[in-house]
Amino acid sequence: MEATQIVLASRPKGTPTKDNFRFENIALPALKEGEVLLEPVYASVDPYMRGRMSDAKSYVPPFQVNAPMEGGAVAKVLESKSELLRAGDMVLGALPWATKSIASAEKLQKIDASLAPSSYYLGILGMPGLTAYFGLLDIGKPKAGETVVVSGAAGAVGLVVGQLAKIQGCRVVGLAGSEEKVALLKAEFGYDEVINYKTTKDLDTALKAACPSGVDVYFDNVGGEITDAVIRNINFHARIVLCGQIALYNETAPSSGPRFLPMILTRSALIQGFIVSNYSERFPEGIQQLVKWVKEGKLHYQETILEGFDRLPEAFLGLFSGENKGKMLVKI
Incomplete structure (x- = not known):
């Protein structure tokens, strides 16, 4: 054959x-x-x-x-x-x-x-959904009333992260790369605010306006300048979930962006990278909960x-x- x-x-x-x-x-x-x-x-x-x-x-x-x-x-x-x-x-x-x-x-x-x-x-019931589920809930540990920021918000993982954060009672702010995605995230996926990073000249100012109480949880799918700007707006005891760095994957030389570890130190923040396979033994738990929320109409x-x-x-x-x-x- x-x-x-x-x-x-x-x-x-x-x-x-x-x-x-x-x-x-x-x-x-x-x-x-x-x-x-x-x-x-x-x-x-x-x-x-x-x-x-x-x-x-x-x-x-x-x-x-x-x-x-x-x-x-x-x-x-x-x-x-x-x-x-x-x-x-x-x-x-x-x-x-x-x-x-x-x-x-x-x-x-x-x-x-x-x-x-x-x-x-x-x-949503596979790798992206499980990545969102374990990354946000196990590492980010969002609490009701906190502000969660998601980069790559219109991607396979970001769509789920934002909705999970809303289920937890959080204010959710996304970053996406087109006005069509901005509208989609706000109209269909419950994001409170979305910033078009491609047309926004000053990300720091835009993030401060969208996150007046600062950033408690940052789910990072992108890295690069977007992450630099978000980290400048983190609160004390913020949790940074390091999921992806797609902005850097095609670089041919090491990036020389801002060094933000002093801010992680002085704000007592947590930053943790992870691979979804770290949670392979708990996949049945994640799938069961995601299926439940899909059936209940809480996840689109x-x-x-x-x-x-x-x-x-x-x-x-x-x-x-x-x-x-x-x-x-x-x-x-």
Whole structure:
């Protein structure tokens, strides 16, 4: 059986381009015991993949040049040689960017598409939702009446963080990169104020106006100048949840921005980085609570879905120019 896959053709220098990817036709081997043949339905693209395109040491191994890209995907089982799964089952797993693939059934998670759309398992009920849940509630520890600021507020994680903070009774301020996103966050996702960082000339002044009582919790998806400005407005005992630094991922030289650790010290603030897999043993708890809030209508979600396997590189590159509202997916 033949399939098409997308491989890493070269390691990017700075911002990735389509030239860093290559399409190849391959022949799949016969199924072995314990394996299943899969056809992807939805594939996820995520900022962390940029780190894996370089060969720098990190918390996850890098992609290999001339080997397929890989990411979270929802797939349908076409054929099975495992007692764990049967043909027709829907599963979630880390799969190669390929039109068909073979995987060990033990490494896949069967999903219940009757609880929510299957794509949600890559978003609000998957890695982004769990990232928001554990990052905000376990590290940020928001209290009713506090001010929570979220950078990358219209992204897959930011949409959930803001709503979780509202459920906790907080004032929520977001930063986003277009007037369309500003309107969306305020009208549909409960943000009290949203700052368009691309058109705002003085972020410090804008943040002081949006956060008159200062910042108690900062959920950082972006880094860079946005984070510098937010930290200048933190309160005593603020909690800073370090989730992502997408503003810095494509830099080719070390950033030399303001050094804000003295402010962390003098304001007795906490700053903690985390990877969602740190909480893997508690994933069932997080999914159960997120499903409950979705069913109760307390959590809403938005997806940006491109159609067609060949658009995977385009979707991935779109993350760095802010093309997505909510979770960026490709419907295969």
